Amino acid sequence: MLSDDVFEQLKALIMNSSIPPGARMNIEDLARQLQVSPTPVREALARLESEGLTVKLPLKGYRTTDLLNADEVRNQYELRLLLEVPSAKKAAHSMSIAHAESLREEMQSIGEPPTGSRYESYQTLTAHDTRFHQLILSFAGNDMVRQAVERTHCHLHIFRLTYGGPFGENTVAEHATIADALLKGDGAAAERAMHSHLVQSRDRVLAKLP
Incomplete structure (x- = not known):
């Protein structure tokens, strides 16, 4: 439980840019900041690496990953x-x-789309976004495709760039359109709705980048 709590605290610090992109992360300093031993911090950093939020540097510890640039988003x-x-x-x-x-x-x-500007307010939406897309890929029955998308950690990286407000509202509304087509068994409508959702999501993100 302590390890999970430290993981969530560090994840929130990264997602809120309290620990900036590309910043070195000192295990001892983080342990003192969170008032825990270094062990759960070390475990949390390894888990964050598996989510694409940290990178382990040989003999130097960890750093946070950089934000996606426009080409990487595309x-x-x-x-x-x-x-x-x-x-x-x-x-x-x-x-x-x-x-x-x-x-x-x-x-x-x-529930209701989040409107806040911090990770804590849109954490539920981030988790839903990941589950929703993975659920559809699992219904399609190709595990290699599902794993390929999962390994990109696209949802976390996108939500580091833009979240809340219209972004959250639009995401929920577009998911509802996709879900409606799926529940009706309408393949053509589901295909169109997913294409529209991804294109609109991409364009919303790109519009916020310099």
Whole structure:
């Protein structure tokens, strides 16, 4: 439990840029700041590395990863368009009663879109965004595609750049459109809705970059 708590605290510091992108992270200093021993800090940093938020430097400890630049954002969305759009169509044609129940439960989990400007306010939306897209990929039945998208940690990286306000509202509304098409088993509509969602999400992010 202590390790989980330290992990969440460090993750919030990174997501809020309290620890800036590209900054060195000293285990002893972080342990003193969080009033814990170095062990849970070390464990948390390793977990954050697996989420793409930290990088281990040989003989130097860890640093936070850099924010995505415009080209990297475009590349991530290009990959997602290639993989997630046809997967949405396939998922719609593969919907079972159990799939439909899981999707409805996920859509009910989000509640009101967040409007705050800190990670704590949009943490629930970030988790929902990840689960929602992974759920659709799992319905499509290609585990290699699901893992390929999962390894990009795209949701966390995108939410480090822009979140809250219209971004959150639009994300929830677009997810609802995709979910509706999936629940109807309408592959063409699911494909269109996923394509529209990813393109609009990409353009919202790019509009906030310098």
